[in-house]
Amino acid sequence: SYELTQPPSVSVSPGQTARITCSGDEVSKQYTCWYQQKPGQAPLLVMFKDSERPSGIPERFSGSNSGTVVTLTISGVQAEDEADYYCQSADSSGNHWMFGGGTKLTVL
Amino acid sequence: EVQLVESGGNLVQPGGSLRLSCAGTGFKFETHWMTWVRQAPGKGLEWVANINQDGNEKYYMNSGKGRFTISRDNAKSSLYLQMNSLRAEDTAVYYCARRGAYYDVLTGGFYYYYGVDVWGQGTTVTVSS
Numbered sequence: 001s002y003e004l005t006q007p008p009s010v011s012v013s014p015g016q017t018a019r020i021t022c023s024g025d026e027v028s029k030q031y032t033c034w035y036q037q038k039p040g041q042a043p044l045l046v047m048f049k050d051s052e053r054p055s056g057i058p059e060r061f062s063g064s065n066s067g068t069v070v071t072l073t074i075s076g077v078q079a080e081d082e083a084d085y086y087c088q089s090a091d092s093s094g095n096h097w098m099f100g101g102g103t104k105l106t107v108l
Numbered sequence: 109e110v111q112l113v114e115s116g117g118n119l120v121q122p123g124g125s126l127r128l129s130c131a132g133t134g135f136k137f138e139t140h141w142m143t144w145v146r147q148a149p150g151k152g153l154e155w156v157a158n159i160n161q162d163g164n165e166k167y168y169m170n171s172g173k174g175r176f177t178i179s180r181d182n183a184k185s186s187l188y189l190q191m192n193s194l195r196a197e198d199t200a201v202y203y204c205a206r207r208g209a210y211y212d213v214l215t216g217g218f219y220y221y222y223g224v225d226v227w228g229q230g231t232t233v234t235v236s237s
Contacts, residue, residue: 031222033208088222097158099155
């Protein structure tokens with residue numbers, strides 16, 4: 001089965017750069033999305049097509065794909081960025097989707 | 109304002125059934141693929157099912173095949189999830205979500221991507237005796 005792997009946690013100080021990775025055998029074959037989820041809230045789309053930022057998402061959020069690893073980068077992290085982040089992609093047919101296990105971003 | 113509002117979550121006994129509903133407003137419901145995603149207590153997100161615009165393409169997570177049925181009524185701008193033979197492990201918040209689309213300035217067309225751009229607030233399903 002197709003799986004996406006994320007680190008369970010990432011910690012950074014305010015103003016630093018946070019990088020959250022998502023790896024899987026087929027991340028090079030399908031685009032990846034990223035979602036931010038704060039406690040008690042529904043997820044929020046922060047990146048689609050690996051590196052496209054939806055309207056309203058701050059420019060400090062960016063995305064990249066190196067082939068087998070996709071990365072969500074948050075530059076100049078702010079306290080409000082503390083949240084769980086999930087990557088999401090699809091199998092080769094595009095019909096079955098999957099999420100990574102999630103990464104808890106802690107702003108120290 | 110684009111909005112999705114789920115309803116129908118409840119406490120149900122193992123083996124029981126439940127039908128979730130989702131009402132979409134503020135956008136052309138009939139032009140979008142729709143999705144259900146769930147989140148067990150303290151756990152991550154899990155994709156449940158997708159349905160295309162006219163309802164003739166449906167895809168399910170492996171553990172939902174044969175038990176869950178996704179459907180829609182475009183005249184009512186509504187999405188549904190019929191869940192049968194419920195198990196304790198189906199306990200979760202169930203989110204209704206809209207598949208995302210983007211506008212390509214080069215081609216002048218709209219294209220769907222494998223992700224969702226709008227989420228409801230979720231409805232809670234608890235399977236317990």
